[in-house]
Amino acid sequence: xxxxxxxxxxxxxxxxxxxxxxxxxxxxxxxxxxxxxxxxxxxxxxxxxxxxxxxxxxxxxxxxxxxxxxxxxxxxxxxxxxxxxxxxxxxxxxxxxxxxxxxxxxxxxxxxxxxxxxxxxxxxxxxxxxxxxxxxxxxxxxxxxxxxxxxxxxxxxxxxxxxxxxxxxxxxxxxxxxxxxxxxxxxxxxxxxxxxxxxxxxxxxxxxxxxxxxxxxxxxxxxxxxxxxxxxxxxxxxxxxxxxxxxxxxxxxxxxxxxxxxxxxxxxxxxxxxxxxxxxxxxxxxxxxxxxxxxxxxxxxxxxxxxxxxxxxxxxxxxxxxxxxxxxxxxxxxxxxxxxxxxxxxxxxxxxxxxxxxxxxxxxxxxxxxxxxxxxxxxxxxxxxxxxxxxxxxxxxxxxxxxxxxxxxxxxxxxxxxxxxxxxxxxxxxxxxxxxxxxxxxxxxxxxxxxxxxxxxxxxxxxxxxxxxxxxxxxxxxxxxxxxxxxxxxxxxxxxxxxxxxxxxxxxxx
Amino acid sequence: xxxxxxxxxxxxxxxxxxxxxxxxxxxxxxxxxxxxxxxxxxxxxxxxxxxxxxxxxxxxxxxxxxxxxxxxxxxxxxx
Numbered sequence: 079x080x081x082x083x084x085x086x087x088x089x090x091x092x093x094x095x096x097x098x099x100x101x102x103x104x105x106x107x108x109x110x111x112x113x114x115x116x117x118x119x120x121x122x123x124x125x126x127x128x129x130x131x132x133x134x135x136x137x138x139x140x141x142x143x144x145x146x147x148x149x150x151x152x153x154x155x156x157x158x159x160x161x162x163x164x165x166x167x168x169x170x171x172x173x174x175x176x177x178x179x180x181x182x183x184x185x186x187x188x189x190x191x192x193x194x195x196x197x198x199x200x201x202x203x204x205x206x207x208x209x210x211x212x213x214x215x216x217x218x219x220x221x222x223x224x225x226x227x228x229x230x231x232x233x234x235x236x237x238x239x240x241x242x243x244x245x246x247x248x249x250x251x252x253x254x255x256x257x258x259x260x261x262x263x264x265x266x267x268x269x270x271x272x273x274x275x276x277x278x279x280x281x282x283x284x285x286x287x288x289x290x291x292x293x294x295x296x297x298x299x300x301x302x303x304x305x306x307x308x309x310x311x312x313x314x315x316x317x318x319x320x321x322x323x324x325x326x327x328x329x330x331x332x333x334x335x336x337x338x339x340x341x342x343x344x345x346x347x348x349x350x351x352x353x354x355x356x357x358x359x360x361x362x363x364x365x366x367x368x369x370x371x372x373x374x375x376x377x378x379x380x381x382x383x384x385x386x387x388x389x390x391x392x393x394x395x396x397x398x399x400x401x402x403x404x405x406x407x408x409x410x411x412x413x414x415x416x417x418x419x420x421x422x423x424x425x426x427x428x429x430x431x432x433x434x435x436x437x438x439x440x441x442x443x444x445x446x447x448x449x450x451x452x453x454x455x456x457x458x459x460x461x462x463x464x465x466x467x468x469x470x471x472x473x474x475x476x477x478x479x480x481x482x483x484x485x486x487x488x489x490x491x492x493x494x495x496x497x498x499x500x501x502x503x504x505x506x507x508x509x510x511x512x513x514x515x516x517x518x519x520x521x522x523x524x525x526x527x528x529x530x531x532x533x534x535x536x537x538x539x540x541x542x543x544x545x546x547x548x549x550x551x552x553x554x555x556x557x558x559x560x561x562x563x564x565x566x567x568x569x570x571x572x573x574x575x576x577x578x579x580x581x582x583x584x585x586x587x588x
Numbered sequence: 589x590x591x592x593x594x595x596x597x598x599x600x601x602x603x604x605x606x607x608x609x610x611x612x613x614x615x616x617x618x619x620x621x622x623x624x625x626x627x628x629x630x631x632x633x634x635x636x637x638x639x640x641x642x643x644x645x646x647x648x649x650x651x652x653x654x655x656x657x658x659x660x661x662x663x664x665x666x667x
Binding site: 309312313316317339343344345571573574 | 632
């Protein structure tokens with residue numbers, strides 16, 4: 079367990095230790111640790127006043143992937159409440175829906191295009207420019223006193239932030255995470271992988287996506303600098319590589335698709351090797367081994383680490399260090415549990431998977447579990463359950479992901495329970511088809527979609543030319559007949575959702 | 589050149605019919621086009637104009653406006 083009771087202790091300490099060091103860089107904008115602390119704390123005090131000094135309640139931050147959003151997120155925490163970041167570029171109707179499903183005590187709008195909602199908007203705390211009224215309304219002494227009081231009254235199990243995740247019913251659910259679960263994870267993660275003050279992170283994940291909290295809180299804890307890499311660079315690999323080189327980025331935590339973009343365009347050869355990189359983490363979807371080998375071959379000194387978690391846990395709970403090269407058509411192992419964490423595979427009959435190759439649902443017991451779904455105790459109770467193998471109270475989270483063990487004891491992710499389809503009487507993992515066919519050298523990205531109505535498997539792939547023959551050959555040689563896709567569809571590119579993952583819904587609608 | 593423009597407008601409007609391509613000058617910088625759009629457009633342009641936009645030409649400044657894209661096409665046709 080972490081001895082950090084409130085995550086703000088990270089920022090309080092770092093701002094005293096390294097006041098003038100740059101914490102975040104976002105294009106032309108940058109902010110030092112002391113500026114970040116001063117702004118967030120004084121806006122936090124303003125929010126607390128606006129909220130009538132309520133605590134432990136949700137506050138909505140409507141913002142973009144920029145420094146203003148970060149300031150406002152932390153301001154909510156200073157106010158004694160917890161933040162929920164909503165992407166300001168979402169359609170208005172979607173934002174309204176999110177504001178409806180949770181009883182927010184207020185909202186802070188901090189994007190360039192201000193979102194107005196009279197019912198919810200707090201006073202002018204969203205004016206995050208240095209000279210704003212909120213910042214000058216109170217003296218440094220008042221702010222310090224306010225912060226000391228807040229920290230003294232806080233509990234380690236208080237909520238820190240909430241994150242929306244789509245429910246199967248279509249209504250968004252809000253997962254809430256505590257200070258102690260996040261601090262526990264960040265302390266462990268930074269120690270295991272040697273995050274230091276001298277590190278420079280290159281952020282790819284938007285802040286409303288859970289994986290970004292590693293960038294944010296590693297920064298506050300270690301006093302390292304985070305570069306918020308502009309989104310458009312992830313469409314233009316030359317800019318991306320130059321950015322990594324010019325800014326001397328040392329560690330990146332990215333979605334596999336972003337790493338695949340670099341591999342598929344041969345950008346390390348075309349534009350140069352970012353020599354300062356020491357560690358590359360990938361999370362959020364399955365990393366294809368072919369593209370990983372491209373990176374590993376050209377940058378053998380770099381450590382490549384697969385990490386796995388769920389929105390319902392703080393941070394990750396499985397990891398795999400890619401130290402021996404695997405063949406291109408192999409599935410990358412998801413890995414072994416982090417320290418202080420129990421992970422097991424539960425079969426449908428309620429027993430544990432013992433043998434290699436048997437499949438079960440990934441279940442986890444850890445201090446880093448989230449607090450469940452906000453305002454939805456039944457839904458929470460369905461997936462956060464008593465560990466049936468324990469005679470005392472021990473809560474485990476059932477991920478809904480299926481996996482097996484390999485010969486080395488690694489857990490190997492197979493699919494979402496929902497992606498496991500029944501086709502011609504067989505249970506099929508669509509990801510198995512993707513991995514097998516994705517190994518064809520000329521194929522970039524690929525994805526399988528099952529059409530429930532027509533009972534057909536569609537295989538979408540990205541390549542320079544039509545590969546019908548090559549795919550057909552691979553299908554015949556490597557897959558059982560019931561797994562044969564009924565159609566191969568060549569695309570110029572696969573669609574991606576806002577988090578950078580392949581957008582299966584969009585493909586299904588094509 | 590005018591002929592190129594017409595054909596290009598057709599490609600762009602087929603990809604994102606709701607955008608005002610004639611007047612936009614920051615298609616990339618304002619994030620009006622995402623990476624999926626860009627790759628589709630590049631591929632259509634390659635086929636239509638029988639050129640090959642390679643990864644070295646894949647730069648935001650070449651895609652911010654219709655004029656910028658036309659200039660790129662012209663450059664590659666002359667090569």
